[in-house]
Amino acid sequence: MREVRLSIVGFGVVGRGVTEVIRRKRAEIKEKFGLDLRVVAIVDLWGAVLASSDGKGGNEIDVDKVLDALQRGKADGLSPRESLETHGIKVEDMQSLEVIKEVEHDVMVEATPTNVESDGEPGTSHILEALKAGRHVVTSNKGPLALHFKKLMRAAERADRKIGFEATVGGAMPIISLREALAGNEILSIKGILNGTCNYILTRMSEENLPFEHALREAQEIGIAEADPKSDVLGVDTAVKLVILANALLGLDASYKDVSVTGITEITPEALNLAKNNGYVIKLIGEVDRDGKLEVAPKLVPKTHPLNVSGTLNAALLKTDLAGEIVVVGRGAGGVEAASAIIGDVIRIFRSS
Amino acid sequence: MKVSVDIELRDIPGQLVSALTPISELGGNIISVLHHRDRKTQRGTIPVQIVFDVEESKLAMLLRRLRERGITVVRVGTERLKEAALVLLIGHIVRSDVKELIDAVDKTGFAEVVELFLCMPAIEEKSAAALTIRAVGKDELEQALEILEGITRDKGILIVRPIEDELLA
Numbered sequence: 001m002r003e004v005r006l007s008i009v010g011f012g013v014v015g016r017g018v019t020e021v022i023r024r025k026r027a028e029i030k031e032k033f034g035l036d037l038r039v040v041a042i043v044d045l046w047g048a049v050l051a052s053s054d055g056k057g058g059n060e061i062d063v064d065k066v067l068d069a070l071q072r073g074k075a076d077g078l079s080p081r082e083s084l085e086t087h088g089i090k091v092e093d094m095q096s097l098e099v100i101k102e103v104e105h106d107v108m109v110e111a112t113p114t115n116v117e118s119d120g121e122p123g124t125s126h127i128l129e130a131l132k133a134g135r136h137v138v139t140s141n142k143g144p145l146a147l148h149f150k151k152l153m154r155a156a157e158r159a160d161r162k163i164g165f166e167a168t169v170g171g172a173m174p175i176i177s178l179r180e181a182l183a184g185n186e187i188l189s190i191k192g193i194l195n196g197t198c199n200y201i202l203t204r205m206s207e208e209n210l211p212f213e214h215a216l217r218e219a220q221e222i223g224i225a226e227a228d229p230k231s232d233v234l235g236v237d238t239a240v241k242l243v244i245l246a247n248a249l250l251g252l253d254a255s256y257k258d259v260s261v262t263g264i265t266e267i268t269p270e271a272l273n274l275a276k277n278n279g280y281v282i283k284l285i286g287e288v289d290r291d292g293k294l295e296v297a298p299k300l301v302p303k304t305h306p307l308n309v310s311g312t313l314n315a316a317l318l319k320t321d322l323a324g325e326i327v328v329v330g331r332g333a334g335g336v337e338a339a340s341a342i343i344g345d346v347i348r349i350f351r352s353s
Numbered sequence: 354m355k356v357s358v359d360i361e362l363r364d365i366p367g368q369l370v371s372a373l374t375p376i377s378e379l380g381g382n383i384i385s386v387l388h389h390r391d392r393k394t395q396r397g398t399i400p401v402q403i404v405f406d407v408e409e410s411k412l413a414m415l416l417r418r419l420r421e422r423g424i425t426v427v428r429v430g431t432e433r434l435k436e437a438a439l440v441l442l443i444g445h446i447v448r449s450d451v452k453e454l455i456d457a458v459d460k461t462g463f464a465e466v467v468e469l470f471l472c473m474p475a476i477e478e479k480s481a482a483a484l485t486i487r488a489v490g491k492d493e494l495e496q497a498l499e500i501l502e503g504i505t506r507d508k509g510i511l512i513v514r515p516i517e518d519e520l521l522a
Contacts, residue, residue, distance in 0.1 A: 191516060266511045270472040271443045271481035275513075277470070278439050278483055285516055300439060300515040307516070 001034055004350055005060075005105040007041035007135075009096050009126055010112035011080070014140045014167070015042070016070070017335025018109055018342050019063045025343065035350050037343075039063055041103045046081040048094040050103060065089060096122065100129045107346055110139035111338075116231075116240055116256060120144040127152055131159040138345040140167035140338045146240040146256055149247040164345025165248070169241045170194060170314045172337035173330025176248055177344065178318065185320040187249045189289035192316030193307060194241040196332035197225045197232040198264050198284040202298075203310040206272040206281060212265060224312060224333075234263035235284060235296040242286035246294060249318075254294055262297040275300055281308050354409045355384070357430035357463050357489040360419065361398035368424075369401065375418035381407035385462030398425065404462040404489070434465065434487035436494040440501065442482040444510030447473065451482065457500050464488035464497035 006022075008015045022037050030036050038060035040051040051060045066089060073083020084091050100108055108130035112123050120143030127144055130137050137156070139145070144152060145165050156163045166176045170192075174181075193199050197219060204215040216233065219225035231237045239259040246254040264284050275282050285299040285307070301308050306327040309315040314332030319325055331337045362368040369388070376383060387402040394400065407415060412429075419426055442454075455466045468485035486501075488494035498514060505512045 262511070266443055266479070267513075268443055268474070268479055268481055270474055270479075271441050271513065274441055274470055274472060274481050274483040280439065280515070282441070282513060287517070298511075298513050300441065300513055302515075305516070 001030065001036055002350060003036045003038060004107060004346065005038050005040045006107050006109055006346070007043065007099060007103060007105045008039060008109045008111060009043050009100065010110065010141075011042050011044040012111065012113065013335040014111040014338045014342070015044070015109070016067065017337075017339035018111065019067060021336060021339040021343050023063050023067070029343075029347065033347055033351055035347060037346065040105050041099050042066065043094065043096045043099045044080065046079065047091040048096075048099050049084065049089060050092055050094075050099075052103075053090045053092055096126060097129050100126060100135070101133050105135060107136040107138060107349065109342060109346075110137060110141050110144075111342075112141055114141050114143040114240070116143050116146065116236065120147040124148055124152075127163065128155055131155045131161050131163075134159060134161065136161045136164070136349050138164040138167075138342050138349070140165075140342060142168045142237075142240045142244060145247075146243040149244070150253065162349045164342070164349055165244070166345050167338045167341035169244050170316065170328070170330060171196070171332040171334065172340045173314050173316070173328050173332060174341075174344075175245070175316055175328055177348070178326070178328070179249060182318075182320055182323055182326070185322045188319040188321060189287070190242075190245050190249065190316055190318050191285055191287045191307065192245075193283050193309060193314055194286050194316070194332070195232055195235075195238045195284060196312035196314055197229065198235075198238070199309070199314070199332075200224050200312045201233070202264060202267065202272070202282055202284065205267065205269055206276065209269045209273070211269060212267060233265055235261040236263075238284060238286045238296045239294075242288055242294060242296060245286075245316075246288045250288060250290060252288070252292060254288075254292070258292075259294040259296060261295075264298055267298055276303075279303055283307060354412070355404065355406055355489065356412060357402065357404045357493060358416075358419075358426060359428040360401050360403065361394060361396075361425040361427060362401055364393070364397060364399055371422050372401065372403070372419060372424050375415055375422070376403070376405050376407065378418075379407060379411045379415050381405045381411075381415065385460075387461075400427070402463070402493075428490075430490040430493070434467075434489055436489070436491050437467070437485055437487045438494055438498065438515055440484050440486065440498065440515070441513040442484065442505060442510050443513065444479050444505070444508065446471070446480045446482050446510060449508040449510065454484075454501060454504055457504055458486060458497050461493070461497060461500065463490075463493040 069087035123141040124144040246252040280300040470483040473480040
């Protein structure tokens, strides 16, 4: 049995999803892979919860207690810190970088929100610091990977540690790990639907004949679109993911500014209708090939095409030299879905090392 | 029969006339000549695309005469408008002169707008149009789409193309 100590940096939807999945799957992972996953640190802007501060010399955080406290506190209108303290969990005044450096652990799960405007911070610093401290990294944070791919890969190589980033693209849909699954193949091009919010909006517009603004509002009301939906509907999020795929799967040296980006804000129900009458749907497609084409734009997709997936689903079509065409489809968003990708990365790292 | 021929000419005076002469000698009617100076090959030759009408029985003779003149024939497209694609336009299409768009494609000689569906929800709102474009070959179709893209970009109209490899048969 190998003990794997994790820190979770960023305790939002994804961080909690990971904790939840560890709680649910721990015994199974022990049995199947011989890995005992223990959360030893959780850190967010409100402070840090550490295994060592439970006063009993414990070597892991009681994740049940933490999740329970947060849930109850939220119902009482408390902040995360108040929720934890009210339920007898000690919150330390430690910052993320300090925790990454000082608390002994094996893998840092980086789940802070993506920030493409501010140079991918704080995620980039978290990742570099963790590698420097000799820890593996598994992240769902797109910004650092899209902006500093080469730099991060070099840092990991120097530190002889691994970076898992399956969760950055396509949520639960496996795509980064297709590198291993398709080993020996050259991946020639990728086309895909990489943003569930846009796909949901276009699906609803087409089904119900709704104008863009209505479908967007509906998506916001049910929590599929964020209050500030710009990054999604303008195609920025898709472009960022496309850059990660370009670098990780096609070996390009691409960055966000190389992508030609058109979003879905100009699409009208009339256009969707004309498409439908001619056997097509309109989808926001990210596309990259070996010649360096990097484009995000609404495209006509034949109704019978495998990329015609509806709702919040993501899908990708890869062209390879040996295997021909491969299609993957899956859920692109959600805490448990991202956690599925993160846990997979953690297991892969420790199974092979 | 309408024929589209891609040839390569050396970059010296008189080459184009030399290439066109056999076509008129055999009674062909030249529809368009595209001289791609900007796409000079690594060998230093200039690609030229000629679309013309000629009797089918005379095509083989014509190609022989071109070769005898030292002209490289890269490709011959004989089937008329065999490739097609649907594109959508979204924006103030009618107000910004839809005829100009159609003319720009039609006057290439190698591509035509063969179908147009237009939907105008309200006077001040954006219209949507579905255009079917046919062309003599895949390359020509791509060129026609690029021409359309150029014009629509200037007019602030969004163009939605089919995903690649999904051109209509």
